[in-house]
């Protein structure tokens with residue numbers, strides 16, 4: 001069988017903030033052409049992992065290899081080959097999208113003669129032409145996010161790293177992004193993204209890593225995760241599996257019971 005090239009290798013990664021083990025001995029790999037979803041409850045360590053991979057934070061321990069490069073030592077080269085969508089809204093708020101894209105084309109040294117045509121196509125796909133010349137600070141959260149996504153893919157990076165990329169987006173934009181990610185992997189790119197949206201992970205990811213308290217609690221395809229979760233239900237979905245593997249299923253049941261009492265709704269039949 002053909003062995004696919006490893007695009008990202010994370011080995012025994014650890015990062016603490018004072019007493020919090022944000023990332024705790026985490027290891028995983030992403031191969032060429034693969035969409036890998038990092039799934040975990042709030043505070044599980046997803047953003048910290050992503051920031052370590054990008055070299056925005058230094059690890060306490062462990063090794064990261066992205067495209068054969070070291071995040072902290074090869075920062076400039078990596079930026080040219082990675083597309084990053086952060087969790088926070090865009091930082092370049094005093095620019096218009098037009099100025100931002102011009103800026104990106106110059107710092108990423110984009111030489112593609114068709115770049116203007118491609119940009120126009122992306123803007124059209126996201127219905128973003130109408131606010132192309134407005135200040136980013138005046139855009140809605142979802143529209144800022146769309147501009148951030150276009151900015152991340154414009155230089156045709158080999159790996160896309162996206163922290164909650166679909167948060168706040170409407171259904172049409174979600175569909176467009178799903179299509180972009182599929183096309184990106186079809187041409188040999190890889191994707192790492194974090195999400196809370198189970199259906200998206202289930203629908204889109206080739207493999208999913210479920211993390212809790214900075215540790216990998218389960219990893220694999222949907223089929224493999226179903227096997228690992230020991231849920232008896234044939235039709236267990238990712239939400240059931242996720243809650244069980246992150247040991248939140250019982251507490252969710254208790255919360256629902258308590259809420260029924262608090263809101264004075266009787267037991268279900």
Ligand SMILES: Nc1ncnc2c1ncn2[C@@H]1O[C@H](COP(=O)(O)OP(=O)(O)OP(=O)(O)O)[C@@H](O)[C@H]1O
Pocket residue numbers: 017018020021022040041042043044045046047048049
């Ligand atoms: N700069 C920091 N200083 C102190 N603690 C931090 C810092 N950054 C993250 N943490 C802590 O590390 C843990 C992991 O945080 P992280 O943001 O990586 O989680 P997450 O999985 O991305 O969460 P969410 O889904 O809520 O975005 C949390 O307990 C968080 O409070």
